[in-house]
Amino acid sequence: MARTEEQHKRPGLSAGTAAGARITASVYTSHVPAIGAALDLGKSNEPYWQPLFAGYEPSKAWLKENTPDVIFLVYNDHATAFSLEMIPTFAIGCAESFQPADEGWGPRPVPVVQGHPELAWHIAQSTILDEFDMTIVNKMDVDHGLTVPMSLLFGQPDAWPCKVIPLAVNVVQYPPPTGNRCYQLGKAIRKAVESFDQPLKVQIWGTGGMSHQLQGPRAGLINKEFDKDFLDRLIADPAGLSLMPHIDYVREAGSEGIELVMWLIARGAMGDQAGDKPPRVVHRFYHVPASNTAVGHLILENN
Ligand code: DHB
Ligand code: FE
Secondary structure, three states: OOOOHHHHOOOOOOOOOOOOOEEEEEEEEOOOHHHHHHHHOOOOOOOOOHHHHHHHHHHHHHHHHOOOOEEEEEEOOOOOOOEOOEOOOEEEEOOOEEOEOEOOOOEOOOOOEEOOHHHHHHHHHHHHHOOOOOEEEOOOOEOHHHHHHHHHHHOOOOOOOOEEEEEEEOOOOOOOOOHHHHHHHHHHHHHHHHOOOOOOEEEEEEEOOOOOOOOOOOOOOOOHHHHHHHHHHHHHOHHHHOOOOHHHHHHHHOHHHHHHHHHHHHHHOOHHHHOOOOOEEEEEEEEEEEOOEEEEEEEEEOO
């Protein structure tokens, strides 16, 4: 029997309505744990840290004016909630809340992260029916990969100003997902969000990077040229950038530079990748060093 057009269509959920949820912006940032420690220990005004925190001030002001209802926060767990015993490639947090993790010095003194189970389950359903094999997680402590970006963008409030759906991506144990897989997942997440029938403003954040290597003879590696080029291409040509192979990340940006593939999930979810106008660059910032790491940050707003 001949296959019809209908049979070729993927069985995902149908497109959204005008009154549904939408992705308003994407935020990209490094998540160096020393930044969290500097904040928690009251050192953010010290000369070493001041230029770094100053670079996030415009973004904090913008976020005050543009606080979303929900952040879909793409990050990686650093063998904290998971370990070599269990290594999900894409793990979506569907819980009511997520505790700050104890990474060896006690949990960071930051608010508990409130989830959005209804939207998280919807995104899990939509992306799985779109043939992305997500792992559903109903209990997960969140480490510096998630809490440091929250602190950088929201400071030190008593409660986070919005809900957060964590997506933990394996970039710790080879093989991580390809850049293209991440970029395509971003597109599927956009479709999922826009088929949710509540009028929620959703931001998608991509975290980790930029160039850094924490171990071995190349420990301390930083590659400013690669990082700046990555930011340029992320803005202007994410589809092209998504084809960059793992070896180029590792060679150019260090073994932990592979965290940058997560930024492609956020970028793939932006409107222009589904045919809308290019996004507006709200803020771009680059700073070296924070601990052993290059820090990059970008906000793109959908038009
Ligand atoms: C460090 C750890 C990270 O997870 C990261 O993304 C950057 C730096 C660190 O231990 O310095
Ligand atoms: Fe990291």
